[in-house]
Amino acid sequence: xxxxxxxxxxxxxxxxxxxxxxxxxxxxxxxxxxxxxxxxxxxxxxxxxxxxxxxxxxxxxxxxxxxxxxxxxxxxxxxxxxxxxxxxxxxxxxxxxxxxxxxxxxxxxxxxxxxxxxxxxxxxxxxxxxxxxxxxxxxxxxxxxxxxxxxxxxxxxxxxxxxxxxxxxxxxxxxxxxxxxxxxxxxxxxxxxxxxxxxxxxxx
Numbered sequence: 001x002x003x004x005x006x007x008x009x010x011x012x013x014x015x016x017x018x019x020x021x022x023x024x025x026x027x028x029x030x031x032x033x034x035x036x037x038x039x040x041x042x043x044x045x046x047x048x049x050x051x052x053x054x055x056x057x058x059x060x061x062x063x064x065x066x067x068x069x070x071x072x073x074x075x076x077x078x079x080x081x082x083x084x085x086x087x088x089x090x091x092x093x094x095x096x097x098x099x100x101x102x103x104x105x106x107x108x109x110x111x112x113x114x115x116x117x118x119x120x121x122x123x124x125x126x127x128x129x130x131x132x133x134x135x136x137x138x139x140x141x142x143x144x145x146x147x148x149x150x151x152x153x154x155x156x157x158x159x160x161x162x163x164x165x166x167x168x169x170x171x172x173x174x175x176x177x178x179x180x181x182x183x184x185x186x187x188x189x190x191x192x193x194x195x196x197x198x199x200x201x202x203x204x
Contacts (some may be wrong), residue, residue, distance in 0.1 A: 002090060013160050018069040020157035024150040025077025031148045032091075033083045038145050039085050042097040044188060045106040047076035050124045051175075053108050057124070058171065061117030065168065069161075071175055072127045086100030097134045125178045132143035132182060139189040147190040 033036035052075045055068060107127035108121075114120060118164035139146040158180040165173035 006099075007097060010164050012089060013164050017157045017160035018073050018076035018166070019085050020153050020160065021077065022074040022078055024157060025073065027150040027153060029084045030078070031150070032081060033086045033088055035090045037087060037148050038138075039091050040097060040134040041082065041085055041091040041093050042101045042118060043131050043133075043135045044082045044085070046081065046101045047128060048075055049108060050128045050131065051075035051078065053120065053124050057117045057120035062169070062171070065172055068172070071136050071179075074179070092134070092138065094134065100131045100133055103127060121171060121174050128178065129182070136185065136189065139186055143190045143192055146186065151183050151186040151190060155180065155187055158165055180195060 027039065028039075032039060051071055055071045055075060058065070058068060058071075104127040107123040110119065110123050110193065158176050161176035162173065162180055165176055
């Protein structure tokens, strides 16, 4: 399939996507530092490892593409969030989270064994979702604790990434598709409380 975007257009959209990712990560870090957001520590550690793995796999197999900009900033931003949470001593660390991280590390091992970009990317996405389950659970059980404008910014960023992926190998689109869906799910879950609260207030 031919790419309908010119190289210059791809670069511009990639920069926009990267800008939204950076804005989202800065927002998350600020929310953690202000103790507005209480992140699941192992989720963010796992995300940093797995996104880095997926990015490295793609670059080694097929070289750098502008559509990978968002993934790069995501991996770096996850590390910043981890360090911010540790500095402020404001994070969630549940024993069951270690099992999710363990599964993620298994997928990391699969990368070093297989050296295949498709296998690595698929398992990285699966592991990324697994380590992200604690965050989804917290967002479902206590939406306020995970509410942040960063989820909206991330949703917009990966919408741009999906546009860039049109005409490229499906391999490049897998992670942006997943991150688009995950950010969308977090956006819905964290706003659910406020929607219900407004509905309750109208009833009263």
